[in-house]
């Protein structure tokens with residue numbers, strides 16, 4: 001299993017994954033034009049010298065190198081909201097009180113804003129059913145952090161993840177039904193698909209202009225504010241272990257949580273080391289180690305069983321080959337599982 005940048009030849013495999021992802025995985029639409037633009041944007045960013053984050057998207061795939069099949073996707077957007085406004089709802093508090101009457105009422109309000117403008121977004125995490133569990137989901141998600149660590153000038157200090165919000169098996173979102181639908185006059189799948197094409201202009205045009213009092217929404221909608229899609233729960237728990245926290249921002253369409261972290265606080269980055277590759281069979285107690293070759297266009301990231309306790313990392317020659325490196329080259333490596341926790345399966349984010 002190898003992480004590498006997406007290429008044009010992956011288009012068909014990626015569309016197959018997109019078709020199986022269903023509604024709500026906004027940035028992986030089943031649309032050939034959007035996906036192929038994203039691949040080109042990514043290829044271009046990887047071959048340019050970039051000194052500060054812009055609207056680049058780095059699009060990665062997880063390839064099963066045995067049959068050259070792409071089984072997962074993930075991406076990094078350098079900075080959101082620079083070409084187009086990036087919207088979130090902030091859950092803020094307003095207190096109305098009348099001490100004379102003995103009435104005290106804290107209200108939650110949904111306030112529309114662009115507070116995450118300029119932040120780096122991790123997105124588009126999807127792993128084919130049948131490959132979930134084990135190390136794949138962790139490699140897909142966390143390889144982005146090793147990439148961030150080696151190319152900091154391309155990204156912001158603040159990293160966010162919009163988690164896919166709650167919707168049922170039929171793609172029905174109670175939050176959308178109660179709120180967005182009244183203003184957009186379309187169902188959730190359609191709104192999510194339009195957003196997936198990459199433009200947020202219709203959000204500025206159609207979203208309600210005033211804050212929304214949460215108390216005035218029906219119970220079914222209130223209940224899913226800040227809740228994730230069932231397939232996304234493992235991805236959220238992984239990000240929380242990396243240090244991401246929820247600061248009361250939610251998605252404007254489905255109420256899913258947006259989580260954030262300062263780049264250098266990300267555990268995978270903080271615990272990673274630059275080490276020299278040695279070809280061989282590791283001895284003693286080995287653990288899954290995530291290893292990045294630290295490159296751009298030729299970026300590769302893998303997991304190999306080894307031990308990370310010095311300046312050198314012993315892995316088989318075949319693993320060195322899949323990184324496109326030679327013995328003696330340096331890599332960035334980290335134990336894949338924080339604090340040796342048991343793996344959970346990761347599906348979508």
Ligand SMILES: NC(=[NH2+])NCCC[C@H](N)C(=O)O
Nearest residue numbers: 025026027123124162251349
């Ligand atoms: N429906 C949502 N809350 N979508 C937000 C984005 C979900 C996911 N992070 C993605 O990249 O597509």
